[in-house]
Amino acid sequence: MAYRSLREFLARLDEAGELVRISEPVDPVLEMAALADRAAKQGGPALLFERPGALPVAMNLFGTRRRTSWALSCDDFEQHADALRALLRTAPPQSFWDKLKMLPKLGKLAAMAPKHVSSGACQEIVDREPDLRTLPVLTTWPHDGGPFITLPQVITRDPETGIRNVGMYRLQVLGPRRLALHWQLHKTATAHYRAYQQRGERMPVAIALGGDPALTYCASAPLPPNVDEYLFAGFLRGASVHTVTGVATGLDVPADADLVIEGFVDTSAPLVREGPFGDHTGFYSLADDYPALDVVAITRRKDAVYPATVVGPPPVEDQWLGKATERMFLPLMQVVAPEIVDICMPVEGVFHNLCLVSIKKEHPGQAKKVIHGLWGSGQMAQTKTLVVFDDDVDVQDVPQAAWRAFANVDVKRDLVIADGPVDVLDHAAGGFAFGGKIGVDATRKWREEGGREWPEVCVHPPEVIARMDALYDRLVPGAAPLRRPRIAPPPAASWTPRRGGILQ
Missing domain, CATH: 2.30.110.10 (Electron Transport, Fmn-binding Protein; Chain A)
Structure with a gap:
């Protein structure tokens, strides 16, 4: 639904129990921000300060995925x-x-x-x-x-x-x-x-x-x-x-x-x-x-x-604005680089410091091609760190991605270090809006890339997992489901002997 006013959106939040009305005076100097910061960090409700002065103040409107999706007139912004x-x-x-x-x-x-x-x-x-x-x-x-x-x-x-x-x-x-x-x-x-x-x-x-x-x-x-x-x-x-x-x-x-x-x-x-x-x-x-x-x-x-909103140490409300952008602009990035399967900009990277990318790798050097391509695309040019994985890595699962990156990377072979534009707010850059950036090829290395025989990830057979999960649920009533990483078998091409760059 399209909203004809901000009050109409607030009414929807109120009806769904997603809005807290604050009738006692709260000062716009520091106090409102401190309260809204706590609400954002805990996934709390939107806040409507009804007595700050001449006008009421609404904060933490985008503070959850659900509210951000509603703000964009859908049930989930993946739609x-x-x-x-x-x-x-x-x-x-x-x-x-x-x-x-x-x-x-x-x-x-x-x-x-x-x-x-x-x-x-x-x-x-x-x-x-x-x-x-x-x-x-x-x-x-x-x-x-x-x-x-x-x-x-x-x-x-x-x-x-x-x-x-x-x-x-x-x-x-x-x-x-x-x-x-x-x-x-x-x-x-x-x-x-x-x-x-x-x-x-x-x-x-x-x-x-x-x-x-x-x-x-x-x-x-x-x-x-x-x-x-x-x-x-x-x-x-x-x-x-x-x-x-x-x-x-x-x-x-x-x-x-x-x-x-x-x-x-x-x-x-x-x-x-x-x-x-x-x-x-x-x-x-x-x-x-x-x-x-x-x-x-x-x-x-x-x-x-x-x-109003509060920006500051993550997580804060703008993480969901960034996540909506990540999901909705993925199709655009796939136009530039069709091999891209998914991207994730973790909140700890505050949008421009870190981007995780999974690709369907089909030739040697493809990860580095994607790194350079993204650095040449719009605001992705300001991304300080790009890490590229094979498509069997769920980049939305940041701990799994970190495990795979640390395991797969040889720092002498797999890093791309370049100078270029960075966000003007990057205080670590050597110059104003210009500094060093790093790309990381965390994919399996083919032999043309200097890789040896690559080991498989340890995975239980699916039929064993199904039987043992059922047994565990009987033995431990009320146990939370285990979220297992999505791990697919490696691409066949990565095991195929090669001579002169031609698949044999």
């Missing part, structure tokens, strides 16, 4: 991955994104394209003399540089093409009408800023908060620069995103958003100091210089709810 695979198989263009752009032309999918409407709930109240200090903006960690908006949809537009981008960038409140915009080096909003700067023009920016949570997710999704996030949101929610023209900037904004902050960036003005900020890496990102937004208007619903 969206299946739908994307079906689209890849049926639409005629060669790339997924070409197909996504064709959605308005694909018959029944036409209703998913964004639709402009004349009015929306997000403009029920219009304040042209705004004061950001009236919003319950959180200070989440004790050494943060100030209060930060943490769950926004930041809307910008390419001045040349008019193509919209919606990104999720943290925003520091610097004063009653000023925000610092954390636009990282590799982000599309930064490219738009440079384009306006070259034209000598001020840059319009709109910041939407709330509305259907699918819109919030899409702001965080690593979509290519020319793919409209609200088109993707329409695909996920099965209904178009309605937009209205902003009251000050002329940018289209979600009609059902809870709040919209509008303003302009003076691209000729000096940058402002932003940060520090306790970030999703679990460490503080250091203060640095970024553009400033001069706010000229704030509009909102009469019943607006302010959404």
Whole structure:
């Protein structure tokens, strides 16, 4: 189902027992974050703070797989991955994104394209003399540089093409009408800023908060620069995103958003100091210089709810946003590298530090080919560690994957070390946004790769397991089922003698 407001999503959570309402006062400075952090780390409920000030605050909305799936209008986000695979198989263009752009032309999918409407709930109240200090903006960690908006949809537009981008960038409140915009080096909003700067023009920016949570997710999704996030949101929610023209900037904004902050960036003005900020890496990102937004208007619903999240040492709420991205973008990665069977980005790797990949290996050197291919693909270019396994390894079972990697790797033969772009938040990198990366070939080694005869994994026969599991359940009533690793027999080709690289 598509949600017409954030309150509609909260009502669903409330009915399912997934929401706790907090009526006693809790301070947006540190206290809300500490409570929400505990809820996220324990898989606890969503929280609605009803008395922080002018507006209620919703947190931990995406704090479990179940809630994240509901936020994306499905029972489980693997359903969206299946739908994307079906689209890849049926639409005629060669790339997924070409197909996504064709959605308005694909018959029944036409209703998913964004639709402009004349009015929306997000403009029920219009304040042209705004004061950001009236919003319950959180200070989440004790050494943060100030209060930060943490769950926004930041809307910008390419001045040349008019193509919209919606990104999720943290925003520091610097004063009653000023925000610092954390636009990282590799982000599309930064490219738009440079384009306006070259034209000598001020840059319009709109910041939407709330509305259907699918819109919030899409702001965080690593979509290519020319793919409209609200088109993707329409695909996920099965209904178009309605937009209205902003009251000050002329940018289209979600009609059902809870709040919209509008303003302009003076691209000729000096940058402002932003940060520090306790970030999703679990460490503080250091203060640095970024553009400033001069706010000229704030509009909102009469019943607006302010959404916020806490990022910090994992696990936190954003692990489920990352898991949804992992599952839904796997079909895209399989277009680039069809041999990929599965991927896993463990929460301990905070998205860009570690990616586990299983492949159907069919020739020597294939794991290293995949490593280099992924490092050349979109935001995967910033992945610091890539580990590639054979397809009999369940990369979602991280302990099993670690066992297999440590057993299978010869460090002189199987490591690929390279310099390249890394996430700007990687404090260990030798330079800003540039540093070393490592790829690990943890597959069975064929003889052309310097491998010897490779041993098999110890596995009980399935018929013995079935009989003994039944006996164990009788002997130990109430015992939990044993989750065994998925281990398949090795590919026949890995045992086949070879001469001159030709299978004999």
